[in-house]
Amino acid sequence: MLKKSLPEQLKKRLAGQLGEEGLASYEACLTNGMQHGLRINTGRISVREFEELSPWKLTPIPWCPSGFYLDEDAIEAPPSKHPLYYAGAYYLQEPSAMLPAAALPVRPGERVLDLCAAPGGKSTALAEKLQGEGVLVCNDISATRAKALIKNLELFGVTNAIVTAETPERLAGVFHGYFDKILIDAPCSGEGMFRKSAAMIHDWTPEKPAEYAALQKEILVRAIRMLRPGGMLLYSTCTYAPEEDEGSVQYLLNLPEARELGLELTAIPECPGFLPGNPEWIPEGIPELKKTVHMFPHLLRGEGHYAALFQSTVRQLPAGTDHTGRKTAGSMAARKLPTEFHDFCREMLLDPDPSGLSEQQGYISQLPPVSDLPRLTGLRIMRRGLYLGECKKNRFEPSQALAMTLSPKTYTNCLLLTAEDPRVLRYLRGETIEYEDGEVKNGRVLVTCCGLPLGFGKANNGRIKNNYLPGWRMTS
Numbered sequence: 473m474l475k476k477s478l479p480e481q482l483k484k485r486l487a488g489q490l491g492e493e494g495l496a497s498y499e500a501c502l503t504n505g506m507q508h509g510l511r512i513n514t515g516r517i518s519v520r521e522f523e524e525l526s527p528w529k530l531t532p533i534p535w536c537p538s539g540f541y542l543d544e545d546a547i548e549a550p551p552s553k554h555p556l557y558y559a560g561a562y563y564l565q566e567p568s569a570m571l572p573a574a575a576l577p578v579r580p581g582e583r584v585l586d587l588c589a590a591p592g593g594k595s596t597a598l599a600e601k602l603q604g605e606g607v608l609v610c611n612d613i614s615a616t617r618a619k620a621l622i623k624n625l626e627l628f629g630v631t632n633a634i635v636t637a638e639t640p641e642r643l644a645g646v647f648h649g650y651f652d653k654i655l656i657d658a659p660c661s662g663e664g665m666f667r668k669s670a671a672m673i674h675d676w677t678p679e680k681p682a683e684y685a686a687l688q689k690e691i692l693v694r695a696i697r698m699l700r701p702g703g704m705l706l707y708s709t710c711t712y713a714p715e716e717d718e719g720s721v722q723y724l725l726n727l728p729e730a731r732e733l734g735l736e737l738t739a740i741p742e743c744p745g746f747l748p749g750n751p752e753w754i755p756e757g758i759p760e761l762k763k764t765v766h767m768f769p770h771l772l773r774g775e776g777h778y779a780a781l782f783q784s785t786v787r788q789l790p791a792g793t794d795h796t797g798r799k800t801a802g803s804m805a806a807r808k809l810p811t812e813f814h815d816f817c818r819e820m821l822l823d824p825d826p827s828g829l830s831e832q833q834g835y836i837s838q839l840p841p842v843s844d845l846p847r848l849t850g851l852r853i854m855r856r857g858l859y860l861g862e863c864k865k866n867r868f869e870p871s872q873a874l875a876m877t878l879s880p881k882t883y884t885n886c887l888l889l890t891a892e893d894p895r896v897l898r899y900l901r902g903e904t905i906e907y908e909d910g911e912v913k914n915g916r917v918l919v920t921c922c923g924l925p926l927g928f929g930k931a932n933n934g935r936i937k938n939n940y941l942p943g944w945r946m947t948s
Contacts, residue, residue, distance in 0.1 A: 536570035559924035568774030573597035582652040590617035594625030607840035632840040635855040640694035660709035664776020681713035702788025714753035745772025872941035920948035
């Protein structure tokens with residue numbers, strides 16, 4: 473039950489947006505529990521394959537092809553504790569929050585920016601669309617939140633992401649006119665999350681929408697400078713405040729940089745329960761605002777959200793040039809890497825591209841497969857591509873991130889476990905596990921669940937020493 477009623481000033485505004493009956497329906501829905509969902513990692517497992525493995529009843533989410541509602545009352549084991557979660561088979565995400573990444577039409581090979589990325593729900597969805605091609609720059613101004621973002625990217629097996637912890641201003645100075653697609657899930661007053669956290673009702677003040685609208689405009693000014701001619705930008709919030717939603721959208725369209733790009737609103741595919749943006753909710757609103765989308769929890773199965781999709785209508789420049797038409801930097805030359813790393817690569821059935829490998833003080837990474845990445849000098853880089861592992865004491869220690877990109881098709885020595893095998897939970901808790909003759913060979917082993925990776929171990933005479941990353945281990 474809702475423990476605190478809505479502030480009167482907020483109710484008055486919502487009545488103007490929804491009408492008195494709509495406000496009553498909205499208030500009534502706040503007494504219900506919030507909706508829960510999961511999004512399948514289609515880069516790792518198909519929807520059909522997951523449905524065959526899933527212990528839960530799954531109901532499709534209309535606006536996200538790989539998203540499903542979860543009825544937690546019917547779940548005996550929480551999905552956050554299931555082995556398939558640790559195998560990166562799905563991401564637990566509020567259903568409405570799946571719309572922004574689903575609505576941005578990313579294609580393999582593109583240059584994509586998730587500007588306010590943590591904790592990673594939208595970034596992992598964008599990465600699935602890229603299919604390991606191109607580059608995904610994921611940014612969060614907080615280094616602490618960026619670390620959580622890195623874990624989710626690694627859990628999903630993302631290989632082509634660069635994670636930064638920077639201000640939009642500093643990013644714009646490096647990536648001017650670079651990105652084909654940009655997603656901005658902007659900081660906001662959070663009115664759409666009242667069912668998730670009653671504390672947000674307590675924290676709401678009449679001044680908050682204006683304060684956040686000012687911040688959103690600062691972000692949009694920087695973001696539009698990073699969009700490539702012909703590119704697309706999606707702006708979203710989890711609030712209902714018109715000045716943060718329609719107001720910020722109209723502000724962006726009026727920027728000189730937006731006019732130079734021929735920026736226009738484009739319609740988001742309709743779904744039952746979507747409420748069009750309303751130009752009458754802001755002063756001198758333009759009719760095109762109707763192409764944007766509001767999500768209210770009394771109209772659909774999800775929390776509050778808003779989304780607007782923009783298209784640059786000017787001619788797209790050829791690949792390998794920036795917004796000025798100047799050619800960008802070429803690919804890296806092949807690097808000489810430690811022998812220990814090459815010895816490990818023989819255990820894999822994939823050969824990393826040597827021109828994309830980077831080594832710094834024994835730490836080896838595989839850079840995103842793009843030839844026109846600008847120099848990142850001066851930026852706070854948290855992760856640069858796929859961290860492969862570390863050379864130390866005459867051996868190569870592969871990373872947990874690398875393990876999550878492998879499978880029985882790409883690694884020679886795998887322990888194949890089912891989700892019901894008790895060894896799975898013991899492995900995830902960091903314990904030593906046993907194996908039968910013929911299951912694996914002595915040496916480094918990739919432990920898998922339903923054919924999906926969990927992590928490494930060392931097999932010797934019937935026992936596997938656990939190499940699962942301590943910070944990822946199941947605690948209960």
